[in-house]
Amino acid sequence: MNEEAHELTPQYLKQALKAFKKRLKLTxxxxxxxxxxxxxxxxxxxxxxxxxxxxxxxxxxWEKLVEQGKLRRAGxxxxxxxxxxxxx
Numbered sequence: 001m002n003e004e005a006h007e008l009t010p011q012y013l014k015q016a017l018k019a020f021k022k023r024l025k026l027t028x029x030x031x032x033x034x035x036x037x038x039x040x041x042x043x044x045x046x047x048x049x050x051x052x053x054x055x056x057x058x059x060x061x062w063e064k065l066v067e068q069g070k071l072r073r074a075g076x077x078x079x080x081x082x083x084x085x086x087x088x
Contacts, residue, residue: 008064016057017070017085024051024081049081050074 028048053062062079065071071079 008061013061013064013068016054016061017065019054019057020051020062020065020071020079021081023054024048027051050078051080052078 031048062071066073066079069082070085072082074080
């Protein structure tokens with residue numbers, strides 16, 4: 001089945017948003033682990049707010065989520081969660 005032909009059903013969009021959140025979380029964890037500081041340090045939060053979305057979903061999916069107010073374009077093909085979405 002062609003990716004472009006996939007319907008943008010609520011279930012499919014929810015799945016894509018979940019994949020986006022997971023990728024964002026993993027990207028932040030990876031960044032935080034490389035910031036330095038020993039195991040006893042208080043650690044620092046990652047400053048990452050925008051990422052390139054998972055490529056297993058077509059661009060139309062991300063644009064639809066922007067339209068719904070769940071994501072925001074951050075430029076350079078990157079997206080970030082809106083505060084409303086991040087709270088959930």
